[in-house]
Structure formats: C-alpha cells, structure tokens
Amino acid sequence: MDLRILRLVFLLSLADLGRPVSIDSDTSCPVGCNCNLLSIHCCRSDQYLQIPVIGADNITKLQLTSCPSFELSSQSLRNFPFLEELIVKSTPITYINANAFANFPRLKSLFLNGLNLSTNTIHPSAFNNLSIQELNLSNNNLIIIQHQMFSGLQNLRVLDLSVNKIGIIQDQAFESLQQLSVLNLENNKLKTVTPNWFKALSHYSSLEISVKGNNLTKECNYRGMELADNQWFTKSIKPNDSLTEADIKLPACSIPIINNNYQNIYIKELSSVIIYCSANGIPKPTSTWLLPNGLDVMSGYPSFSADYGKLNISRVKASDSGVYACVATNSEGSAVAITRLSVITNSSAVLPNNMPSNSPNKKASLVLLVIFIVILSLILGFVICYFVKMVYKLAKKNSNTNFEFSRFVDTPNILQVPENPQPMPHL
Numbered sequence: 001m002d003l004r005i006l007r008l009v010f011l012l013s014l015a016d017l018g019r020p021v022s023i024d025s026d027t028s029c030p031v032g033c034n035c036n037l038l039s040i041h042c043c044r045s046d047q048y049l050q051i052p053v054i055g056a057d058n059i060t061k062l063q064l065t066s067c068p069s070f071e072l073s074s075q076s077l078r079n080f081p082f083l084e085e086l087i088v089k090s091t092p093i094t095y096i097n098a099n100a101f102a103n104f105p106r107l108k109s110l111f112l113n114g115l116n117l118s119t120n121t122i123h124p125s126a127f128n129n130l131s132i133q134e135l136n137l138s139n140n141n142l143i144i145i146q147h148q149m150f151s152g153l154q155n156l157r158v159l160d161l162s163v164n165k166i167g168i169i170q171d172q173a174f175e176s177l178q179q180l181s182v183l184n185l186e187n188n189k190l191k192t193v194t195p196n197w198f199k200a201l202s203h204y205s206s207l208e209i210s211v212k213g214n215n216l217t218k219e220c221n222y223r224g225m226e227l228a229d230n231q232w233f234t235k236s237i238k239p240n241d242s243l244t245e246a247d248i249k250l251p252a253c254s255i256p257i258i259n260n261n262y263q264n265i266y267i268k269e270l271s272s273v274i275i276y277c278s279a280n281g282i283p284k285p286t287s288t289w290l291l292p293n294g295l296d297v298m299s300g301y302p303s304f305s306a307d308y309g310k311l312n313i314s315r316v317k318a319s320d321s322g323v324y325a326c327v328a329t330n331s332e333g334s335a336v337a338i339t340r341l342s343v344i345t346n347s348s349a350v351l352p353n354n355m356p357s358n359s360p361n362k363k364a365s366l367v368l369l370v371i372f373i374v375i376l377s378l379i380l381g382f383v384i385c386y387f388v389k390m391v392y393k394l395a396k397k398n399s400n401t402n403f404e405f406s407r408f409v410d411t412p413n414i415l416q417v418p419e420n421p422q423p424m425p426h427l
C-alpha cells in the first residue's frame with residue numbers, strides 16, 4: 001500500500017517537471033499530448049491533434065487546449081473507460097454528435113465553456129442520459145434551450161449556462177435534473193422565468209437559480225408562479241429581488257399566436273404588396289420575415305422592407321413568387337405563418353401559371369353539369385310518367401277498355417325516353 005503511494009508521488013513529481021510519463025510500457029501517449037499517470041493534456045503549444053485520441057485505462061482526466069477544429073463524436077476520443085473529467089478549451093468544435101460522451105461511463109465533469117457552441121452545433125441528444133454531475137456550457141452562443149437537451153441527466157448538480165444568448169428555455173427543459181443544486185443563467189437574454197421548466201409538482205428545495213444580468217420583463221406574470229406548489233421556485237431565484245410580488249397581478253406570459261397563419265396572394269407584376277402578419281402574445285412578439293430563398297429579409301434586399309408585422313414588397317417581380325414565412329417570437333416561444341405569393345406577369349396573363357390548379361375545378365364543374373342534366377331528365381321522366389298515368393286514369397274512367405294504353409304505361413322503359421340522353425358520368 002505504502003509502496004503504491006510512494007510510486008504515485010514519484011510519478012507525479014516527474015510530471016511536475018514537465019516530462020511526459022507513460023503509465024506502462026505498452027501504452028503510448030497520443031501524439032501532441034502530455035501524459036501522466038492519471039491525465040492527458042493535448043495541444044496547448046503545438047496545435048496538433050491526431051483524431052481519434054486514443055486513451056488508456058486509469059486516465060481520469062482529459063484536457064484539450066487550443067486544439068485544431070474537429071467534430072466531437074463517440075469515435076473521436078476512444079478508450080477512456082475511467083474518464084471522469086473532460087475539459088475542452090479554446091478549441092473550435094465544429095459539431096457535437098449524439099452519443100459523443102456515451103463511451104465515458106464514469107464521466108462526472110464536462111467543461112465545454114468558451115467554444116462558440118450554438119444550438120446548431122450541438123446534437124439535440126448529445127448530453128442525454130450521461131451520469132455527469134457538472135456541465136459547464138458558459139460563454140457559448142446558445143440561443144434556445146430545447147426541452148430534450150438535458151433529459152436523463154439524473155446526477156447533474158451544477159449546470160452553468162451563463163454568458164450565452166439564451167432567450168428561450170422550453171418548458172420541461174430541466175425536468176430530469178432532480179439533483180440540481182446550482183443553475184447559472186446569468187448574463188443571458190431571458191425575459192421571463194418559470195417553474196414550468198421543471199417537472200410539475202416536484203420540489204427542488206436546495207436549488208439556486210442565478211438570473212443576474214438578464215432583463216426580466218415586467219410585462220407579464222411568470223407562468224406557474226401563482227401555484228402554491230411552485231413556491232420553492234420563487235425562493236430559489238437569486239438575487240432575491242429579481243422578481244417582485246406585484247408581478248402576480250399582471251397577465252400571464254403567453255407564446256405568440258398568429259391569427260391568419262396561411263394565406264394565398266395573387267398580385268400583378270410591378271405592383272406593390274404589403275403582407276401582414278400580426279401576432280399576439282405577451283411579451284409582445286417581434287416578427288421577422290423569411291424570403292422564399294430562405295434568407296432573412298433584414299439581410300438587405302432593396303425591394304423588401306419589413307416593419308414589425310408588415311412586409312412591404314415594392315414593384316414585385318415574377319421571381320418574387322414563392323412562400324414567405326413570418327416568424328413571431330417572444331420569450332415564451334415562436335409561431336410561424338405562411339404566405340404564398342403568386343406574381344401574375346403579362347406573358348402569363350394569357351395562360352396564367354395558376355391554370356393547372358384551375359383545370360381540376362373545371363373538370364369538377366363539367367361533371368356536376370352532367371349530373372344535373374341526368375337528374376333533370378329523371379325528374380322530367382317522372383313528371384311525364386305521372387302525367388301519362390293521370391291521362392290513363394282519366395281515360396279509364398271514360399272507357400275501361402284501353403288495352404294499348406295500359407301496356408304503354410307498364411313498360412319501365414318510359415324512364416329512358418328523355419329527349420336529351422346523357423351517359424352516366426364515371427365518377
């Protein structure tokens with residue numbers, strides 16, 4: 001026992017001298033990395049990293065500092081069965097894949113702060129079901145926290161999301177985090193906070209949520225706060241003056257709703273058109289328009305001007321035809337409305353390009369006409385039949401021996417006599 005500790009101290013002292021030491025002869029340190037008994041530290045000085053990084057048993061800490069860009073997947077860091085701490089610094093991670101950390105069953109701490117990570121560069125289930133206790137995602141570019149992002153993190157105690165651009169946290173986003181004691185949301189763009197982020201009717205008594213550096217709105221009451229069961233949430237918010245009691249009288253925050261979420265507009269070439277997209281919601285939603293080419297209207301198109309809900313297109317061209325999307329967003333979520341704009345040009349006026357969509361209509365009306373004629377003929381037939389019967393009865397009254405007439409009436413063919421026979425439409 002004493003011997004082992006001595007050996008450990010000896011190896012650690014070697015590591016302190018800056019000499020790479022490998023644990024045993026058949027394990028080599030990855031190229032570009034420094035290794036000691038329990039940890040591997042890569043890049044740092046010489047910006048070189050060979051992917052995959054092959055680890056070894058007994059390595060509990062891996063640090064990548066100033067490495068070249070790479071994609072983090074379950075294949076990029078291999079053979080780290082006892083890894084407990086993974087630190088990535090100043091390294092442009094292009095993407096974090098699903099299950100990227102699934103091969104580290106002992107992982108406790110994951111530091112991915114300051115990497116410019118955004119919602120688009122993290123797979124939605126990248127962190128799911130890990131046994132980690134600490135996750136640091138501060139100093140990144142996260143804008144929205146989707147509800148499944150932290151699902152299954154049952155041992156997580158510290159979650160640092162500070163210094164991002166988070167404006168929206170979806171309901172239930174933190175519902176798996178039953179052990180959470182520190183949630184840092186400082187310096188984001190949050191407008192509201194709500195206990196609906198957590199599991200309903202659960203108590204997270206020892207939790208501290210820091211919201212300093214957010215511009216919490218006074219426009220609406222934070223959803224769910226009024227419930228007695230959610231008092232733990234109000235108590236967990238730090239600093240304790242972020243929320244005021246007065247807010248309870250305000251209407252509850254609500255996600256945007258767009259009244260008319262689909263419309264078709266036909267417009268003549270070179271005329272101007274204004275497309276409206278009015279959204280309700282509290283706080284008041286802001287609207288942006290996406291053009292048919294998928295780009296934001298704000299990215300500078302001279303013929304388009306957007307003013308909150310309105311999109312003003314001056315002198316429309318044939319090429320402006322297509323699908324326009326209005327996206328209304330507030331702190332609670334987003335709503336989308338679609339407008340299909342069809343520009344009618346002079347050349348297409350003779351044979352408009354909406355012709356094909358018209359022709360099924362014409363076909364349908366033709367079929368209706370045929371049915372109408374057939375029904376009319378039938379009614380006419382019945383009327384004639386009835387009239388003939390009346391005449392027959394009248395004749396019978398006068399003379400009860402009108403043999404030929406009775407034979408004529410009995411023949412059922414009388415219904416097919418109409419003067420304008422039509423084939424039954426094939427429906």
Ligand SMILES: *[C@@H]1O[C@H](CO)[C@@H](O)[C@H](O)[C@H]1NC(C)=O
Binds near residue numbers: 114115
């Ligand atoms: C993050 O982005 C900034 C600005 O685009 C850049 O200067 C910085 O090097 C990036 N950091 C990483 C780790 O990619």
Ligand SMILES: *[C@@H]1O[C@H](CO)[C@@H](O)[C@H](O)[C@H]1NC(C)=O
Binds near residue numbers: 139158160
């Ligand atoms: C997370 O990383 C930041 C640096 O980016 C640091 O300031 C902060 O203390 C870390 N959070 C925790 C909980 O360690």
Ligand SMILES: *[C@@H]1O[C@H](CO)[C@@H](O)[C@H](O)[C@H]1NC(C)=O
Binds near residue numbers: 099125129152
């Ligand atoms: C996490 O675990 C749940 C339940 O065990 C499972 O349904 C889900 O697919 C897992 N997610 C991932 C990304 O492995």
Ligand SMILES: *[C@@H]1O[C@H](CO)[C@@H](O)[C@H](O)[C@H]1NC(C)=O
Binds near residue numbers: 215
């Ligand atoms: C917070 O919101 C108020 C009112 O909307 C605004 O005047 C102020 O500049 C905002 N502050 C920050 C730091 O965004």
Ligand SMILES: *[C@@H]1O[C@H](CO)[C@@H](O)[C@H](O)[C@H]1NC(C)=O
Binds near residue numbers: 240241
């Ligand atoms: C907020 O906390 C401070 C100390 O941190 C305390 O003096 C103050 O009374 C608290 N305010 C409320 C409303 O609880």
Ligand SMILES: *[C@@H]1O[C@H](CO)[C@@H](O)[C@H](O)[C@H]1NC(C)=O
Binds near residue numbers: 272274
């Ligand atoms: C739409 O844009 C045109 C050209 O920029 C301008 O003349 C017109 O006044 C605008 N209409 C509205 C309602 O903003």
Ligand SMILES: *[C@@H]1O[C@H](CO)[C@@H](O)[C@H](O)[C@H]1NC(C)=O
Binds near residue numbers: 269270346
């Ligand atoms: C379309 O025809 C109208 C008159 O019929 C004319 O004023 C207009 O300039 C024409 N537009 C184009 C693009 O030729």
Ligand SMILES: CC(=O)N[C@H]1CO[C@H](CO)[C@@H](O)[C@@H]1O
Binds near residue numbers: 057058
């Ligand atoms: C010092 C140390 O942690 N040694 C461990 C290395 O890994 C083997 C199993 O792979 C353990 O038996 C040692 O105790």
